[in-house]
Amino acid sequence: MSLLAQSIINGLITGSIYALVAAGYSLIYSTNNFMHFAHGISVVAAGYMVYWLFTLAGTPFYATCLITILLSALFGLAMYRLIYLPLQRRGSSNVILLIASIGILIFFQNIIQIAFGSGVKLIGYIEVSRGIAFPGGITMTVLQIVILLISGIIFIMLYQFMQKTKLGRNMRAVSNNKELASIVGIDHIRISDFSFLIGSALAGVAGILVALEQNLSPLMGTNLMIKGFTGAVIGGINYVPGSIIGSFVLGMAENLGILVLPSGYKDAIAFSLLFLFLLFKPNGILGKKEGRFDK
Amino acid sequence: MIFSAYQTHIFILIFIYIILVVSLNLALGYTGLLNLGHVAFFGIGAYTSALLALEGLTYIAAMIAAGLFASVFGYLLVIATDRLRGDYLAMATLGFSFVVYSLLLNLRDVTRGAMGIPGIPKPTILDFTIRTNDQYLIFVLLVCAISVFIMYRIVNSPFGKLLEATRDNAVCLRVLGKNTLSLKYKAMMISAFFAGISGSLYAHYITFIDPTSFYISELILVLTIVIVGGLGSIKGSIVATALIIYIPEVLRMLDLPSSVLGPARQAIYAVILITILMIRPKGLFGKVDLE
Amino acid sequence: MILSCRDIHKSFGGIRAIDGCTFTVEKKRITAIIGPNGSGKTTMFNVISKLIKPDSGTIDFNGRDVTGLKDYELARLGISRTFQDVKLFQNLTIREHLQIAMSDSNEKLLSSIIKGKNRDSQNIQEVMDLVGLDKTFDTYATDLSYGQRKLLDLAIAIAKPHSLLMLDEPVAGVNPRLRSSIKEILRELNSRGESILLIEHDMNFVMDLVDHIFVMDAGRVIAEGAPQEIQNNPCVLEAYLGGSEEESECWK
Structure with a gap:
């Protein structure tokens, strides 16, 4: 019983990290309509930024977080302005943009590997990794509680932002109908700028939490991206709340799945879910019908 | 010996990759089948051939079996993804390669998982065992020439014209009474078959394989070559394979440590890929765009 | 009779593109479907050639029920078609x-x-x-x-x-010289015994070419007959010029 409860808690923690990745990814996808696969490398780059600033250079932790999130946001914007926008301007198809974004991911993955080596890195912020025992045989570290809290707060803020602010409403307008949005005078390039800024800032948050929770490795970007993407596809890729919920479903499926399967199958569960959803329910469980799948 | 040992090694890789790249071009360039999972066929071929040869099957039989087994997956992939279009299709085929990767990693009883398969025997053909790299070079050159010749005949035959017609306008072709789904899976099966063959050549040359050889960085290399060479051009694929495999070799002159050399090579491939997409997406000899 | 469509319905979302369309095409004749923009002509063509699956209704071709066939299977049975674009x-x-x-x-x-x-x-x-x-x-x-x-x-x-030639606006967007030469081609084909079904927007083009006309409006056939009959049919003018449905006698 406690094993099951612990698995559910672990599922929630894994899910909230996936959800942070997926939320940013899905925000970018819904406003830009192409797959920004390099989002995964934003997360990893943020993780290494924490390692560099905090562990190596000894910058105070909160300053490190602030700088990391800021730089992540700018990193995303740079990818949009320097690669995607020029490609779009020369009329490249979405598939070309996707291939370019895989190229970006591979490029930075290898740059990180050259800069930091291929070995795993530990942040070593020991204060947060103290375990706390809860009734029912569940153990969580301080960090894991923080992860749950922070992701919860961010999701609420993101929702409020999308619903209540003018910028958020414009983003949803562009995501629903780009032509109509531009007719009513919404500058979609500006909206794309902001979606990359905000989406990549979320990747920065995810990167910080991942860096603290797991060991860092240059190759983890692909895996994180697939997980975030899978979560987004399960929930509905063009609908941010859907992709957040989908990510929790994925986190649960992985952690409950390895109760019956060998633990190595964690990734296989995710990959299979991704493949099955793409084949049979490409708009996800909550995604809007008018996804671009039929076009 | 005409070439240095290192040059021989590079030439062998080039011929193996020519088969792999031309086979991807047959699906992606000629038939318009978006496939980001091509390296999975390469991996399936490598594992099939290695495992069968270790079980004692003769090399030629193992190689053919590798091609056939890969083409079964090619068939399944087309049937499964036929409803999808555009970037969803791209992601599903990419997802397919992840599924295969994780199976190679997790079916430990068969594939030995992350430990990989060491000691893959060098090919023996009619009592003649290929031992030196020079002999292997001649062997891959031969297989490469035959494979490319067959694929060249296919794309220039009436059947090949139907594949191109499928790419250009599938609706119009169906209205002319052609079953485009069957054309698609046939094309994918041929493509997967030759990818499997090249996987087999790779496995028996390196003599050690593990799942990481068939993952996303390998995909980038193959995609880069196909796009640089140009979609729908076999000549382009051959020229680009030689170029792209050779270019990073200039890095060796810089005397970089091997821990930097590998990633630097990958980074260069990625830069070439992004650059060609931004400057000349049709590649050197290409005639068609990615949909 | 070479082709017969009975009570075809097709909706896209809430819009009824084809709303109970019924007609029969005779062998060795040139038959035209005319009608205003959006009356469902091309949709009907796509339904017949199986590019669109109808919600209900049956299609017979050469005396055989072809409703359940796939597009390429039907094409092999002998339907040829062109596209507007x-x-x-x-x-x-x-x-x-x-x-x-x-x-x-x-x-x-x-x-x-x-x-x-x-x-x-x-x-x-x-x-x-x-x-x-x-x-x-x-x-x-x-x-x-x-x-x-x-x-x-x-x-x-x-x-x-093929045994039936279906042409979707064969002269749309072409110059007058080509227009008349296409007309001659179609006459020549017909004199060789071809059965032709064509969609045309322009009544003038079809009047002295075809043997039989179906007029479509709002997804159904509202009139049919020889060109002269159609020319004098008040319903047809109304469909083209636009009138209210309730007042029209054509909707009985």
Whole structure:
């Protein structure tokens, strides 16, 4: 019983990290309509930024977080302005943009590997990794509680932002109908700028939490991206709340799945879910019908 | 010996990759089948051939079996993804390669998982065992020439014209009474078959394989070559394979440590890929765009 | 009777594109479907050639129920059609287009590889002469003008083995000279015993060409008859000029 409860808690923690990745990814996808696969490398780059600033250079932790999130946001914007926008301007198809974004991911993955080596890195912020025992045989570290809290707060803020602010409403307008949005005078390039800024800032948050929770490795970007993407596809890729919920479903499926399967199958569960959803329910469980799948 | 040992090694890789790249071009360039999972066929071929040869099957039989087994997956992939279009299709085929990767990693009883398969025997053909790299070079050159010749005949035959017609306008072709789904899976099966063959050549040359050889960085290399060479051009694929495999070799002159050399090579491939997409997406000899 | 559609319905979202469409096409005649924009003519063509699956209704072709067939299966039974917006195969030559059209099933892979290129030009020349497309066979489709593409599209439909030729606006967007030569081609085909069903927007084009006309409006046939009858039919004028449905006697 406690094993099951612990698995559910672990599922929630894994899910909230996936959800942070997926939320940013899905925000970018819904406003830009192409797959920004390099989002995964934003997360990893943020993780290494924490390692560099905090562990190596000894910058105070909160300053490190602030700088990391800021730089992540700018990193995303740079990818949009320097690669995607020029490609779009020369009329490249979405598939070309996707291939370019895989190229970006591979490029930075290898740059990180050259800069930091291929070995795993530990942040070593020991204060947060103290375990706390809860009734029912569940153990969580301080960090894991923080992860749950922070992701919860961010999701609420993101929702409020999308619903209540003018910028958020414009983003949803562009995501629903780009032509109509531009007719009513919404500058979609500006909206794309902001979606990359905000989406990549979320990747920065995810990167910080991942860096603290797991060991860092240059190759983890692909895996994180697939997980975030899978979560987004399960929930509905063009609908941010859907992709957040989908990510929790994925986190649960992985952690409950390895109760019956060998633990190595964690990734296989995710990959299979991704493949099955793409084949049979490409708009996800909550995604809007008018996804671009039929076009 | 005409070439240095290192040059021989590079030439062998080039011929193996020519088969792999031309086979991807047959699906992606000629038939318009978006496939980001091509390296999975390469991996399936490598594992099939290695495992069968270790079980004692003769090399030629193992190689053919590798091609056939890969083409079964090619068939399944087309049937499964036929409803999808555009970037969803791209992601599903990419997802397919992840599924295969994780199976190679997790079916430990068969594939030995992350430990990989060491000691893959060098090919023996009619009592003649290929031992030196020079002999292997001649062997891959031969297989490469035959494979490319067959694929060249296919794309220039009436059947090949139907594949191109499928790419250009599938609706119009169906209205002319052609079953485009069957054309698609046939094309994918041929493509997967030759990818499997090249996987087999790779496995028996390196003599050690593990799942990481068939993952996303390998995909980038193959995609880069196909796009640089140009979609729908076999000549382009051959020229680009030689170029792209050779270019990073200039890095060796810089005397970089091997821990930097590998990633630097990958980074260069990625830069070439992004650059060609931004400057000349049709590649050197290409005639068609990615949909 | 070569083609018969009974009570076809098709909705897209909430919009009824085809709303109980019924008509019958006779053999060896030129039959036209006319009607205002959005009356469902092209949708009906797509339903007949199986590119769109109808919600309900049946289709008979050559005395056989073909409602459940796939698009390419029906095409093999002998329906040829053209498209309003000709796309063709951009990277293939004229010769390759016509060879694809003339081969009646999928090429057999093995024999195709062994035999290699098909260089037979006899039949191709005949079709090219018939439509009057004066271009070398190795010209790529992308290098043709709009009118020439229209002719190639027609040539493909003629070259494909068929017993019914369906043409979706064969003269839309072409110059008057080509327009009259296409008219002559269709007359010539008809005199050879071809059954032709065409969609046309323009009544003037069809009046002295066709034997029978169906007028479609709002997804159904509102009138039919010989060209003279149609010309004098008040309902048709109303459909074109626009009138309110309730007042019209045509909706009974």
